[in-house]
Amino acid sequence: VNVGGRAYRTIWLAGDGRTVEIIDQTRLPHEFATVTLRSVDDVVHAIRSMQVRGAPLIGVTAAHGVCLALAANDSDEVLSEACGALLGARPTAVNLRWALERMRVALAEVSPGDRVAMAYETAAKIADEDVASCKAIGKHGAELFGSLAEDKETGNVAEPLNILTHCNAGWLATVDYGTALAPVYTAFDAGLAVHVWVDETRPCNQGASLTAWELGQHGVPHTVIADNAGGHLMQHGRVDVCVTGSDRTTGTGDVCNKIGT
Amino acid sequence: VNVGGRAYRTIWLAGDGRTVEIIDQTRLPHEFATVTLRSVDDVVHAIRSMQVRGAPLIGVTAAHGVCLALAANDSDEVLSEACGALLGARPTAVNLRWALERMRVALAEVSPGDRVAMAYETAAKIADEDVASCKAIGKHGAELFGSLAEDKETGNVAEPLNILTHCNAGWLATVDYGTALAPVYTAFDAGLAVHVWVDETRPCNQGASLTAWELGQHGVPHTVIADNAGGHLMQHGRVDVCVTGSDRTTGTGDVCNKIGT
Numbered sequence: 001v002n003v004g005g006r007a008y009r010t011i012w013l014a015g016d017g018r019t020v021e022i023i024d025q026t027r028l029p030h031e032f033a034t035v036t037l038r039s040v041d042d043v044v045h046a047i048r049s050m051q052v053r054g055a056p057l058i059g060v061t062a063a064h065g066v067c068l069a070l071a072a073n074d075s076d077e078v079l080s081e082a083c084g085a086l087l088g089a090r091p092t093a094v095n096l097r098w099a100l101e102r103m104r105v106a107l108a109e110v111s112p113g114d115r116v117a118m119a120y121e122t123a124a125k126i127a128d129e130d131v132a133s134c135k136a137i138g139k140h141g142a143e144l145f146g147s148l149a150e151d152k153e154t155g156n157v158a159e160p161l162n163i164l165t166h167c168n169a170g171w172l173a174t175v176d177y178g179t180a181l182a183p184v185y186t187a188f189d190a191g192l193a194v195h196v197w198v199d200e201t202r203p204c205n206q207g208a209s210l211t212a213w214e215l216g217q218h219g220v221p222h223t224v225i226a227d228n229a230g231g232h233l234m235q236h237g238r239v240d241v242c243v244t245g246s247d248r249t250t251g252t253g254d255v256c257n258k259i260g261t
Numbered sequence: 262v263n264v265g266g267r268a269y270r271t272i273w274l275a276g277d278g279r280t281v282e283i284i285d286q287t288r289l290p291h292e293f294a295t296v297t298l299r300s301v302d303d304v305v306h307a308i309r310s311m312q313v314r315g316a317p318l319i320g321v322t323a324a325h326g327v328c329l330a331l332a333a334n335d336s337d338e339v340l341s342e343a344c345g346a347l348l349g350a351r352p353t354a355v356n357l358r359w360a361l362e363r364m365r366v367a368l369a370e371v372s373p374g375d376r377v378a379m380a381y382e383t384a385a386k387i388a389d390e391d392v393a394s395c396k397a398i399g400k401h402g403a404e405l406f407g408s409l410a411e412d413k414e415t416g417n418v419a420e421p422l423n424i425l426t427h428c429n430a431g432w433l434a435t436v437d438y439g440t441a442l443a444p445v446y447t448a449f450d451a452g453l454a455v456h457v458w459v460d461e462t463r464p465c466n467q468g469a470s471l472t473a474w475e476l477g478q479h480g481v482p483h484t485v486i487a488d489n490a491g492g493h494l495m496q497h498g499r500v501d502v503c504v505t506g507s508d509r510t511t512g513t514g515d516v517c518n519k520i521g522t
Contacts, residue, residue: 202461226463228488
């Protein structure tokens with residue numbers, strides 16, 4: 001996704017190949033500031049203080065926390081302590097536990113001297129796979145959006161496809177593209193006329209502060225609305241499709257997500 | 262309704278019998294400050310800047326604006342100019358037009374020399390009638406609340422009656438008691454165990470700033486919630502009854518009110 005006309009991921013390795021750069025999301029939308037994470041403590045703080053948030057991004061950031069811990073000291077004790085500290089930073093994020101478990105399994109396969117290299121390799125893999133997953137969500141979702149837009153045209157409605165979203169399940173919650181917003185970016189980049197209704201998302205305003213900001217940086221037309229306006233817009237046919245994140249999805253299709261979803 | 266343990270109306274004649282005291286609602290909930298209105302310009306400003314808001318209170322305040330204009334100069338021209346200025350202060354409040362029309366009719370019946378006395382008498386009548394209406398709403402509504410609480414007890418639910426409200430249709434919107442909140446105060450004063458879910462009411466926060474404040478001053482148990490949490494509470498049986506204001510109610514029972522209602 002573009003920020004100031006330049007493509008960015010939300011987390012990347014610094015020039016030294018060791019420390020990690022993130023965007024301080026607590027300062028958005030007023031300031032685009034990056035932060036360098038130099039130690040596992042920096043990573044725990046970044047997760048705990050919500051400089052990074054969104055389950056996929058938290059998972060990738062935690063994986064880099066393991067890298068930074070091992071780069072300082074690649075002992076078993078340090079590995080175990082680092083994983084414990086990272087896990088406690090945000091106990092509810094399922095990707096955090098998952099990413100740490102994956103790091104542990106990968107590291108168990110190599111001798112202590114190769115741990116640091118394997119840690120960075122695995123963290124990079126987790127990040128790249130997240131990007132690939134989001135890209136795939138974007139491709140599948142954009143196809144659905146395309147069909148909906150065609151139906152609208154057939155009905156002679158000269159309006160963009162109106163998409164409602166809640167909270168932030170966008171680029172900022174992942175490494176790139178986003179989950180719920182990936183289809184929006186994919187469809188927009190392919191030239192489909194879209195417009196996003198962005199729920200403000202009380203009480204923490206992730207919609208107004210994050211979703212509106214990232215859509216605006218990429219140039220996607222959008223309007224911030226009070227959460228309580230969604231029903232009115234639907235009643236008047238101004239919402240063609242809703243797309244949100246899901247904290248948990250059960251095998252039967254039930255979904256848990258942010259209040260208001 | 263009590264503020265700091267003392268019963269208040271939201272508008273009252275000052276000791277001089279001429280000027281009018283109001284509560285500056287733009288400073289709530291952080292400060293309870295009263296303002297003296299000394300001229301029709303003060304009244305126009307109070308309505309326009311939302312120091313007073315809520316249709317019933319706006320109507321009574323406007324009626325006092327006519328009194329203040331005539332107390333300075335009881336000519337036909339001043340009367341006509343005052344009504345025009347007051348009407349333009351908040352064109353959408355139906356009680357404003359209604360109260361001014363009622364003042365005009367009452368004043369047409371008396372000779373110019375008796376206008377000032379008649380104006381104050383009519384303004385006082387409008388205020389007292391509003392109080393009587395709200396009191397009647399309270400009586401009827403509290404009876405309904407009582408039956409709902411009995412049903413709950415029969416079901417062996419040891420919880421107060423949970424009432425959800427949106428925006429502010431309370432004491433602060435009227436001269437006393439409120440419209441939607443009158444039954445809450447009446448039931449509470451009669452000893453019924455009640456608890457109010459107060460919608461924050463974005464984007465202007467009348468629930469969080471006004472409704473929560475007046476309920477708190479009177480001692481009524483309440484909780485401010487994000488607007489988007491109402492559906493969740495209903496889904497889990499935590500809402501027994503909803504009561505809100507109505508900007509307009511049609512003959513067929515359809516209602517228009519604040520977004521989110």
